[in-house]
Amino acid sequence: MTDKVLAIKAENLSKCYRIGLKEALPDSLSGAFFEFLKSPLKNYRKFRSLYTFDDCDVEAEDLIWALKGVSFEVGRGEVVGIIGRNGAGKSTLLKVLSRITSPTSGAAEIRGRISSLLEVGTGFHHELTGRENVYLNGTILGMRKTEIDRKFDAIVGFSGIEKFIDTPVKRYSSGMMVRLAFSVAAHLEPEILMIDEVLAVGDLEFQKKCLNKMEDVGQEGRTVLFVSHNLPAVTRLCQRVILVDGGRIVEDGPPGAVVRKYLNAEQGGGAAQEWTDLGQAPGGPVVRLRAIRVRNVEGEVSEVVDIRSRFGIDIEYEVLQPDHQLLVRFGLRNENGDLIFVSFEQDLEWRDRPRPRGRYRSTAWVPGNLLAEGMHYLNCFISTIKPETNQVGEYSIVAFQVVDTLEGDSARGSVGRKIPGVIRPLLEWETRFEAI
Amino acid sequence: MREGSGSAGNCRPTPVKTDGKAMRTDAENTHITLIKPASGWGTVDFRELVEYRDLFHFLAWRDIKILYAQTVLGFAWAVLNPAIHIIIFSVVFGKVAKVPTEGIPYVLFSTVAVIPWTYMSQAMTQSSQSLVQGQNMLGKIYFPRLIFPITPVLARLVDFGISMLILLGVSIYYHLEPTWNLVFFPLLVVMMMSVAAGVGMWLSAMAIRFRDVKFAMTFVIQLLMYSAPIVYSAASIPPQYRILYSLNPLVGVIEGFRACLLGLPMPWPYIWPGLFTTVVLLCSGAMYFKRMERVFVDVI
Secondary structure: OOOOOEEEEEEEEEEEEEEOOOOOOOOHHHHHHHHHHHHHHHHHHHHHHOOOOOOOOOOOEEEEEEEEEEEEEEEEEOEEEEEOOOOHHHHHHHHHHOOOOOOOOEEEEOOOOOEEEEEOEEEEOOOEEEEHHHHHHHHHHOOOHHHHHHHHHHHHHHHOOOHHHEHHHOOOOOHHHHHHHHHHHOOOOOOOOEEEEOOOOOOOHHHHHHHHHHHHHHHOOOOOEOOOOOOOHHHHHOEEEEEEOOEEEEEEEEEHHHHHHHHHOOOOOOOEEOOOHHHHOOOOEEEEEEEEEEOOOOOOOOOOOOOOOEEEEEEEEEEEEOOOEEEEEEEEEEOOOEEEEEEEEEOOOOOOOOOOOHHHHEEEEEOOEEEEEEEEEEEEEEEEOOOOOEEEEEEEEEEEEEEEEOOOOOOOOOOOOOOOOOOOOOOOOOOOOOOO | OOOOOHHHHHOOOOOOOOOHHHHHHHHOOEEEEEOOOOOOOOOOHHHHHHHHHHHHHHHHHHHHHHHHHOOHHHHHHHHHHHHHHHHHHHHHHHHHHOOOOOOOOHHHHHHHHHHHHHHHHHHHHHHHHHHHOOHHHOOOOOOOOHHHHHHHHHHHHHHHHHHHHHHHHHHHHHHOOOOHHHHHHHHHHHHHHHHHHHHHHEEEEEEEEOHHHHHHHHHHHHHHHHHOOOOOOOOHHHHHHHHHHHHHHHHHHHHHHHHHHOOOOOOOOHHHHHHHHHHHHHHHHHHHHHHHHHOHHHHH
């Protein structure tokens, strides 16, 4: 790293928030009355303590260290992804670096003009027209008026709402507003760009357009810090990934290795759902769902599955009324909402056979090198037949991410860019050659 | 927190240092931002404010446009609002209470006071709420926070300009001739804006932590109105309290406007103490604001 020109150099950044202790509740009416009289003084002290850290006792119980001694360097032109679970400190790090809030201790030096995008459409006002909002939002993001004048046609063209540019945005659909807002953001030309999960907006068509734009930005030699949950996007766009947990940097390195580490550390979460209380479980008097789990090849519940390896889907259910034939199935949808396939329970032992009461667990193994990268959502149905009646019908009940760690042995081969397509099977290829 | 100077880049050994000259150009062209814990009293970075002048422009435009959005009368409200006050005051204090005005027709007497007062009360109220209303933006993007309380001070000038139409009408009716006193008009406008900005900075920085400011504002504005010679004449204050009285910057502003527009001798004894307070208010407001600035986002 020493042979690079630095764009960002952070040294020992820490950020401490005081969350305030639980308020003591008075236990009597007279106590409540007395508390009420005292409350202005108490409130004053409370508000004051929110920002005074003179007594900043590191171990104080009402303090939260959102960042703790974070140091890293980013070279000019590097595209760095920051990943980590919710509350790990990713956003706080970005807020400190983009000067929205100041660190409690530590320092950072940033060389180059910064633009930060923690939200699209900051400052948009419903009463203003699209044109006025473009100018307002653009200047808020740090552009000059002359710069916006120059890019105005491109911005409007990118958003695709030329016809409505002089209409107040309150008449826009929310999708149109987001498109316009994103178009402004997409035309920022800072030397350093910091982005926080803003790609999770807008319709899918537009999201793709934005991701492509992001890819361009990265190739133009700009420095980009990219906080995201979208692991496929991070792996594809970034040359380097920083994993943050508990306010510290846990791992810093090439995307494949860091993403894998993150995935291993992630246990369960959105990849499993269980209903311990039968009354609350989805279903009816005949059958109720007890659990759904996504398991990786090692059999562990995992939100992330490697694109190359097979993974299992567990469906646990309880039959409450005997003598029904059941049709158990699940469907997978991708993040665009396309249904990829539906799979019916295929165990011959139970086919066309009335089931006794009891608890069942059906596991399906989905082969590796089948699904494409990205989020997948699982729907689960159980119905009785003759006539076919749905007993359980749950949509997007669990979600998991299919990830390509870019090690070269997946269907992607050595292709680095985003690959379209609903599935990505690894096919047998054969190329014959004849010299002419 | 603040923009560093170019020299900051030299403290750190730059690995690609080839020769001194190349490095200097690099340091000159690169925008360097230093992020460090804010401590003590900050200073106002005027250069940065100038850099963001386009933002002032568009935020002010937004303020102006949305204030009268979806109203039937639109900008007519900028005239109606002070006009109605002038009528009420003229009836209550001029006709009923017969407040002495040293021979000036009461309508004229109150017009020249109500117009700057309307500006100041609106600018102060909006400025004090500016941060609370902009809190969404506060947490999402960085720009100099001082832009928040200053924007209403600029935006309301448009209303002020429009409401001068009333003065024009009244002056024509009373055959008022312009005098050389009008050269002081810009000074008074600046003073009026400074008072609003000073109060705005103080109260907006307070309001982000203590939302009580919003409720207190109604009374503060009323109190300020009666503390200034708007419905009565400053001459009715006993002479021994005059200095103390004129430390209130509103007194100088209102009496100044009155003299400047009606062609009376300029009341400097009222203006100087007020000017002093204005400067104190403006500087202390800016300092307090800069000091509180670093915790705004954390206390929303």
